[in-house]
Amino acid sequence: MRHGYVCRTVSVGGLYHSIACRQHMGIMIDTSCFPRHPYRMDGSADGMRQARGGGFAGHMHASCWPTAPLGALVDCLDAGRVPLNRAQRARCPGPVPYHGASGVAGYVDRALFDGPLVLLGEDSAPFFDSVRDVAFFHDGPLWAGNHVHVLRPRIGVDGRFLAHALNTLSYAAYVDGTTRPKLTRARMNSLPVPCPPLQHQRAIAQALDHHLDRIDRQLRELDVQAMTASEYTQAATHHALLPSGAAWPGPVPAGGTIRPLGSVFDIVGGGTPATGNAACWGHDVAWLTPADLPAGPPAWVDHGARSLSAMGLAACRAAVAEAGALVVSTRAPVGRVGMTASPVSVSQGCKALVPRAADVDLRFLALLLHVAAPELRRRAGGSVFPEVDTRTLASLELCLPPLPRQRAVAQEVWEMLDRQARRAYARERLRAVLCEYRPALRQAHVNGQAT
Incomplete structure (x- = not known):
């Protein structure tokens, strides 16, 4: 720890990121979302920085666990799905989540299914985006449309672990279509999923739920900081040029x-x-x-x-x-x-x-x-x-206003804009580190490479 900084060095696939945030810049990061030494340092985690779908040839990378086809681990409940468009959902509002390919798309007043379930995107899901999830665990009442596969884990399979595992797979060899990728049921059933013992599944899922929740909260906090900074920048700029409440073109300054x-x-x-x-x-x-x-x-x-x-x-x-x-x-x-x-x-x-x-x-x-x-x-x-x-x-x-006043106002505002730009750059760097770390952390845990 250095004065004025919050530092933690983390390993991502054998690479190191030093996260340093100047407190006076107002960019804070919850370093507790980075577990110490999350990967073994024997080189087994090399290549984890590759995006999902970016070169794992459809199988887990260096997994310590045996694998089984997804179809042997779940019962598929797709026959019970009923699609509802936005207007139909608006006519039956309620507390039950309506699930689409990319997550919860709305809420309705009754359920078609009851958990525990794993929802895996069928089409229009972000199969080639390593940051966004394609699989979700849900325990409770649910309505599912026909853009998501509905899977019930069988005995010996932890649903939360299964969702995490499905979010580490490469789907390049399994989806069809270019403009609208689709994961058919037959191809879905052949997806190779790691199968550690049940107690390990539960421990891995619990650890990942904890760490990923912290990372997601940090990402949301960065979004809030960015929105607040944008509003402040806009308000400060306007106030320097046009006093609050003044109609355009504003009051004439002395000598202006x-x-x-x-x-x-x-x-x-x-x-x-x-x-x-x-x-x-x-x-x-x-x-x-x-x-x-x-x-x-x-x-x-x-x-x-x-x-x-x-x-x-x-x-x-x-x-x-x-x-x-x-x-x-x-x-x-x-x-x-x-x-x-x-x-x-x-x-x-x-x-x-x-x-x-x-x-x-x-x-x-x-x-x-x-x-x-x-x-x-x-x-x-x-x-x-x-x-x-x-x-x-x-x-x-x-x-x-007179030229000296113009220059003074411009200098003051541009210095403020420069400070805000540097803070925005720091936030984007932190976001990039978090977005890279998140899938790598999940992959290490699912593959049995986390210490």
Whole structure:
């Protein structure tokens, strides 16, 4: 333990992850969800980092237990399933879970089955996603649709262990279909499942339930932290540019002015060449669309998913905005903002704004337009989808404090955004470690490799 950090080194398939969280960043992790030394260090856990369906050739990797086909371990109750669509479920609300391919999809007022049961996805289940489960244990009343196999464990089989084991298998050799993978009953029955003694099954299931519950709670906590941080960032940015409760464009600060956007920027329109003409697309000119702009606070954006050739630029009659411009989306959706450090062109869904005044700060203007997004959406017209035309954009009032104040506000907000971005990166790193550790931990326990 180092001052200011919470550290724990864990082994995942012979690799080590050091989880270090600065407390002042507000990113906390419950390290008790990582059991000490969960894998033997004799190399037997090599390869555990492979995703489910990613190369185990349809069998458990280095299992210490004998295996048996799934059909010999369970009774299949699929004949009793009855599908209900969302409208039908809404007409009979109740406390009984309605199970689909990926888990509980709703609740109804009566049951078709009673547990203990194992539910295994039949089609549309995440067979090739190592993070999401395809099998679930349920003990109690249940209604099941026809997208999930309903299995009753036989004597000598622990249902919780069986669900964990089914979530470690590779399904690549057992599912049919590409767009909608399907696990038929015949192929399901041939799945090889490890068969430790019953007392070991129960001990493994109990340990996994404990550790996976802690990991899942930590993942949910990271989601809550991310949502809270997003709300805080949005509120803090808006408050710095537009005081709470103030109508757009806000009160005029001392020494400031209110000016129409058209007097501050030259507005450069865009276009799109023929998408089917390969000669129009190349690497000559960066080309931005609304999808290339950040959905959150403004950011530097110098290239998009596609670029134009010189021929494409001429064909769509789009102008090139020089470096130091802002790009704002004016439709689908309205109000995204990016900043450029190199010349760019834009599609007809954006406008490039080139500052013409010397008494403005680019970063402040980017933040101001980001805060103005609700006002732009309010003023948008169009019958098919909301769109802000050039005249409406040019008439948008901007409340501009003196240049030193613009720079001070921009610096304060951008420092806050940078802190939040670093915290978001730390959360994503922690999420990646947890999502990698979870299936590896389960695989080690099910295979009898946990110490």
